[in-house]
Amino acid sequence: MSLITIQCRLVASADTRQFLWMLMSQKNTPLINEIFMRIAEHPDFSVWKEKGKLPKNFLAQQIAELKEDKRFQGQPSRFYASVHKMIDYVYESWFTIQDKNKFRLQGHTRWLEMLKPDTEILQCFDGSWEKLQNQAKKILDEIDSTLSHTRIVDKLFKEYEATNDPRIQGAIVYLIKNGASIPDNKVETEKKYKKLKRKVEIQVHKLKKQIEISAPTGRDLNQQKWLDTLILASLASTTMPLNQAQCDRWFSALKKNSPSIPYPVIYETNEDLKWSLSDQNRLHVRFNGLSDHTFKIYCDSRQLPYFQRFYEDQELKKANKNQFSSALFTLRSAMIIWKEDDGKGELWDKHKLYLHCTLDTDYWTVEGTQVVAQRKQKEVLNIIDGMKEKDDLRDTQKKFIQRKETTLARLNNIFPRPGKPIYQGNPNLFLGVAMGLQESVTLALVNVGEGKAILYRNIKQLLGDNYHLLRRRRNEKQKLNHQNHKARKRASFQQKGESNLGEYVDRLIAKSILKIAQEYKVSTIIIPLLSQMRSITEAEVQARAEERIPEYKEGQKKYAKDYRVQVHQWSYGRLIDNIKANSAKVGIVVREGKQPKQGTFTDKALQLALSIQQNITEGKIPRNTKF
Template sequence: MSIITVECLLAASEATRQHVWSLMVQHAVLVRELLERVAQHPDFEKWQSVGNLPAKAIERLAKESSNEETPLLSDPRFSQLPDRFYRSAISTVQTTYKSWLALQHGQQQKRNRKQLWLDVVEDDLLMEHNKSQLDLVVEKAREILSQLLFEMKKEATEASGEKKDRKQTASEKTQEKRKFISLHKLNKLYNSSEDALTRRAIAHLVRNHSQVNEEEDLDKIPLKIEKTRIEIKRLDQQLKSQLPKGRDPFGAQYQKNLEFATELPSNLSTSEENGSEFIKWNVEEDQRQAAVMRLPKSLPYPINFGSNTDLRWFQETQERKTLKGKRTNKPRNQIIVRFQGLKEHSFKILCDRRQLPYFHQFMTDWKTYKELDKIGKTDSEKCSASLFLLRSARLIWREDNRVPPKSLRKKKKKQKNNTVVVSGKDVGTSSEVRKTEPWNTHRLYLQCSIDTRLLTAEGTEEVRQEEIDQITKQLEGDSGDSRKKKTVTDKQELSAGQVADRKRKSSTLTRLNNKSAFSRPGKKSYQGQSNILVGVSFSRHKPATVVVWDAKENRVLETQTVRQLLTDQNVKVKKGNQSIVQLRFQKYRLIARRRRLLRDKSLRCSQEQSQGVYQQSESGTNLGLYLDRLLAARIVELATKWKAGSIVIPKIENIRESIESEIRARAEKKFPGLKEAQDKYAKQFRISFHQWSYGRLATAICCRAERDGILIETAWQPWSGDLQDKAKDLAQTAYYNRESTER
């Protein structure tokens, strides 16, 4: 499933924009107070340890009163908020805390694993190592690894109930070699063992990620230890991060930060009597600077519309005018949208031509839905909203950064008769005062998420079948939870809400069987071979290296570097003064051009910072995005050429933290005890590492592949080996993981 987002500008009257702004400000205040109440809940520490929030916890918190305060849903401050805005606030808080708790839980687990690794490696480093016994250590490590793998296979066989004497396939043998032994199991085995050779062998497995490395360089172990220490230290700082805080639409929080930053000690004397107070004030200098630099967002939170029936689509015929203000004979069909909770307000859709077909489809789906949903028709004649192209939407404000045209810039200081005077002071004309209002200095946008499968008849049928299967399982009680099965099958124990839910699902199932409701154009779907995978490896010097691997024959079909990907071999004729070779390598040379731009930008930034005139610039960003899209297009073309079933890209989670820790470890080793030299070295090394946005490249590959119907898989990229071997290893890992999951 490929979900993309399309965006358009909403045009409305000033009264409508003012009303929407006031409601969204109340919505932002409600979200802020809900965030504070969640942190004060007595079960918050329990939720934090688990790393998740219970279902409907935020909804119950909004309805309940805390510390003798009125419930937020009945607070008079939010009495004008529509029900959709209440639900949007609850979903915003739920999503915010879910992601924050999951991030904290994951970081804590990561910290524990790194601490286990550090304990074993440091303890092993204290022992005297005899290099002549390295062969014995490697042999012992191989013996321990095979024993652990045999135990894991035995446990898996007993759990699945398979026959123990079943003959292994080639893929299973390869997969067994790639098994990852749990770090907790290795740590437990290390602590329980008393034999020195066994402990050294286990430490060897821990250092090499559960693999036997015959060419291990023991001189690099101190650098790895220092890198892990820095990673643990950074994780400890991240775990102490502040709780989620709401936005500040009235600027109250920023005012508090400003007062704290400009606060002076009661006595500036540095004598012994008042020295402690002055020292404390001086120590808090960094905190005061960070507080004033940390500017909370003042824009209201977006309003989420989780149901596609919350938006009503219409079309109006309007007269079109030329640039000189004259009317033409060709009217314009304007798309109008109205929202649940704002039914009396209408908004015009303003978008470009590429996005206009999506909004026409929204309007067509809504028109079909309303025509078939008339009173008197049975469910079999109606249609389900679950087949709408629109999945969800949200309203969002953005600052208006448009440059006014020259005609408006010349018309200044002309309306002097409408001057507004407040307390004897001239504050400008009424139009100028009105222009400074936030609903006039910001623009309202609508973001719509769509499922690209619903653009074609084949994709719509696939979605319809998925919805039917899901609802059928729910009605039949075909779930893993026995409690759920009992509640849906035993009608005597069904509550009124469960009966209504079953009735609604039965009606939806009947509507889904109406295949003729939505008409979509047909498109032949992509059919790839599951045994052919395209592995893509990322590196610092070469953005992408691609390998096409056949799992059945276990051989590489084709390999392409970034130079080959961006070389156009179809150029046969020179153009103007450019030769054929220049035209073929025209796009590949853009990589060197981008590196020069980044190098010049870095030098210019350092000069501007030393002069105190630095301004942030995004020069070169569009060129990087263009190159990412070019690479993504070439990779997908290569996958289509070989009829590949999937494209495998590396997992890039936490790659920045790993690189930052390695940079710091290298800096401390090169300049021990010299903080300024370490910072300077780390800065230069960091620039060379972060010259390419791998997250943006991965997103471009995913978007292009999903558009053509090619599956995207992810796997961990190995640290050692050349780029071709890394890409091949990615493809193999994804294939064997897929096979083990299917079994």
């Protein structure tokens, strides 16, 4: 399954926009905020936090109870379903982040406890570098050299835990400090050790703060929390913060630019959207629960064919009643969303209304649709067979089986769609895409069967004649940061956003990556898992600042701030989304891997590709899984 998201403007009358804005901002978002508050204040919240999930029926019970509250009455049933989906999504993400941070904290804390200078390690070897390096070489020889750098380090940590021999433990620490290798330069200076230790301490401190972060609180559309904090801060002469933590919370609340738009409304069912054509041949859409309101579709020429396909699927099913199944609609789900804008007038005039649609690219061609239909038929058959194995079926169960048999028959009818051969890549060719501060993007085309790289490409080679746009974007980003800094000093919270140049450069890079992948018949593109990138780069910046300006906190903060502006800033998430979207159109599998922290960027791209192959070989990732 390859899912992509497209968007369009929704244009409607002023009355319709006002009605929808009031419904979403005065009913739907406050309901979400209320449930967020109840969750955070629940006596069992600490237990849920430890388990990493909310009770099964808790959200449904809260919504059913609050539907009777006058503050939240009068919403369509799909809006209440959207509340459930939105809160479930937010907390699933929040719990996932908490679990990852706890796991990383355990690892960093363990490494901090293990860490010791070479002078201390040498004491176990009678001060002999030769004995230390011989022991380290012996440990490395027992590990499969074809493993990725990350897996070698993991094995070293496990071996450290499994032994009590101080000589082996010391040699393992020596190896990990030097990137799982034996360095030519034997001497580790005290300055180098302190820098390494401080870097780990910074990461531990940041992770602890992230774990202590408060639960989701919702969106303060009226800025009431900001005003309350401002009043408390203005009365500092009589109302002082109790401690530094409370002071930090006040400062964070005042600095935070809270969203001024309501939560989106999610439509999980593709038949909740009714498409139509006007006399001028313009697409319109209506939503279940908002049937009295019609919205015009405004999109660019690249996305128009997708919206036309949604209309064609619906009309074909309608014209051939009981012949086609909506399970094979190209559209999978949709979301109504307001986006902040600099318009004038009322809030529903100032901000713009958009529709985000998620579709499966496998449904775009007749060959892809046939593959999906076969998969769904198998799933339905398994359900039917499972139900028929039961004895004494109730009438409701018999009717359920009849509905499934009807669905099975409709899945045999494939929507008429254009034909296109399914992309077949070489299963041994992977394309690793490394990303970082110094080098935005580095590619490594790897033959994973042989464990060798075929070619490398850096950002300059990928962009070619458009490389000058990278410098232009960097200058634009620095200028924008400076302008927003001045705006914050003037207490202006309406800051400027960047132009579309960054998005254009992302598309050029993604297009170049896909071109190389198609040219060499790559089967899989591996992109980095960037959830840890922020903490890693922040720790590096902080450690660099402490090295350059020791024992002077204010100077370190200023240096770190200036250095962040100097290094190349990049929207990694947006670039990854472009790579995924382009690959999905062709049918190339995209997977996420853990990018190594050490080595050159070409080495990182190579190891990134090899690490995924190792997971496939060990059965941790199914070979044909798409992300």
